Amino acid sequence: xxxxxxxxxxxxxxxxxxxxxxxxxxxxxxxxxxxxxxxxxxxxxxxxxxxxxxxxxxxxxxxxxxxxxxxxxxxxxxxxxxxxxxxxxxxxxxxxxxxxxxxxxxxxxxxxxxxxxxxxxxxxxxxxxxxxxxxxxxxxxxxxxxxxxxxxxxxxxxxxxxxxxxxxxxxxxxxxxxxxxxxxxxxxxxxxxxxxxxxxxxxxxxxxxxxxxxxxxxxxxxxx
Numbered sequence: 001x002x003x004x005x006x007x008x009x010x011x012x013x014x015x016x017x018x019x020x021x022x023x024x025x026x027x028x029x030x031x032x033x034x035x036x037x038x039x040x041x042x043x044x045x046x047x048x049x050x051x052x053x054x055x056x057x058x059x060x061x062x063x064x065x066x067x068x069x070x071x072x073x074x075x076x077x078x079x080x081x082x083x084x085x086x087x088x089x090x091x092x093x094x095x096x097x098x099x100x101x102x103x104x105x106x107x108x109x110x111x112x113x114x115x116x117x118x119x120x121x122x123x124x125x126x127x128x129x130x131x132x133x134x135x136x137x138x139x140x141x142x143x144x145x146x147x148x149x150x151x152x153x154x155x156x157x158x159x160x161x162x163x164x165x166x167x168x169x170x171x172x173x174x175x176x177x178x179x180x181x182x183x184x185x186x187x188x189x190x191x192x193x194x195x196x197x198x199x200x201x202x203x204x205x206x207x208x209x210x211x212x213x214x215x216x217x218x219x220x221x222x223x224x
Contacts, residue, residue: 021045022074024067027081028088031118037088038062038119041070042079042128051133051157052123054149055082056116056142058222059102061091069137079129083119085112085145102141109169113152116145120154133157135179138164140222143183150179160184162224166192166200174207181211186219 020043027040039062042050053073057066062084070080085105092098105112116136124131135158138146143164150159151168153176160182168174181204185192204211216223 019045020075022071024071024074027122029118029122031115034115035088036084036115036118038084038122039067039070039082040079040126041067041074041082043074043077046077046128049128049130050077050079051135052079052081052126052129052131053134054116054119054123054136054146055080056136056138056145057082057085058140058142059092059098061086061098061101066139079123079126081119081123083116085115085119085142106141106144106165109148109151109173112145112148116149117152117154120149120156135159137162139224140164147181150177150181152176153178158182163189163192163221165196167196168200168203171199171203171206174203174209177207177209181209183211183213185213185215186221186223187215187217188219189221191221 022041023044024039024041027038029036029038055066055069057063062082066082070082073080086101092101105115120134123129123134134156136146136149136156137160138144139162143161146159146161147164149156151173156179158180162184163186164183166183
């Protein structure tokens with residue numbers, strides 16, 4: 001299982017040329033009264049259903065970088081959905097604003113889980129998506145969100161985090177995880193505390209989660 005996920009993670013960092021007809025659309029969806037706007041990418045020439053992958057942005061919000069990742073996924077045969085955690089038109093202008101926005105969700109994990117599950121629910125509405133083959137990848141803040149999606153008990157196959165936060169105010173929520181977890185971590189990342197890493201490992205072991213953590217030597221935060 002993890003050989004597959006590791007290969008998948010490596011492929012995400014390289015270009016994926018091919019003969020697919022990739023179509024990308026901005027998609028509006030809802031979390032209660034909040035309007036969100038994500039980016040859906042898929043191969044228009046593909047026949048049948050394809051696995052779906054949520055792409056979760058960092059603390060700066062949905063940007064061209066994450067749309068490009070969704071496009072890469074589409075070229076690889078997936079339906080890529082770059083979600084919007086913050087809301088339509090809500091984008092921080094600098095790191096200070098980004099930190100404040102991210103804190104809103106990191107301090108309210110119930111809201112974070114509800115928001116990302118809204119994206120998962122939207123992905124499931126598409127006829128070209130195989131509802132039995134769903135996964136999520138997240139970067140930095142998005143890695144934290146991806147783990148919270150798993151902790152919510154979402155029925156997904158796997159989660160991959162790239163330099164994501166590992167802290168959890170509710171370690172008992174690990175018991176809800178159904179997905180396989182792959183954490184890709186910079187060994188010299190100054191923003192992920194060693195105490196959080198130890199607590200995360202203990203959470204995974206106690207809940208008997210199918211998990212793996214890979215350290216990249218000399219890599220710092222945001223190594224992708």
